[in-house]
């Protein structure tokens with residue numbers, strides 16, 4: 453069963469293999485935001501040449517989208533890394549998100565709308581990773597305690613088949629990854645948003661009094 457696998461251990465095994473073989477593969481890394489990327493970049497940039505891909509048409513409104521892009525740029529410029537980190541921005545096409553979310557608007561965070569949202573962003577990443585000849589693709593999403601790592605890895609493996617590019621397993625919240633992302637966000641003065649990203653999650657946060 454997918455959910456019983458330990459994706460962090462699977463990742464560690466791969467990293468050990470790279471070191472033993474003296475390999476530094478390329479990684480196309482989908483990023484949801486700077487705070488989540490901070491720990492992931494600190495961790496993986498010792499093993500991969502990374503291109504961080506910011507593709508998040510789910511984010512609402514546009515000003516919030518822009519703010520998150522700027523924070524990620526700031527982080528990539530400042531973060532020390534053993535191997536170079538590049539950044540690529542996808543297109544901001546919010547209509548694509550709304551079409552995808554149709555009929556699922558009222559669902560709470562963490563259900564089917566979110567699984568489709570992971571897939572939409574990961575699929576664009578897998579497609580471009582394959583097109584660009586990258587060794588691996590993955591996403592920072594599994595760092596959040598609110599995201600379903602089993603589902604993220606399941607989708608990643610389906611996309612690996614579909615686009616013929618290797619999916620890097622992850623459960624970045626393990627090994628205190630989430631805690632470290634909070635420390636790094638504070639160290640680099642990063643803006644930490646208090647809702648996931650879409651207009652529906654913003655409303656949910658409002659109802660809960662978080663914003």
Ligand code: SF4
Nearest residue numbers: 566569648649650653
């Ligand atoms: S709550 Fe987050 S993951 Fe779920 S649909 Fe909205 S932006 Fe996507």
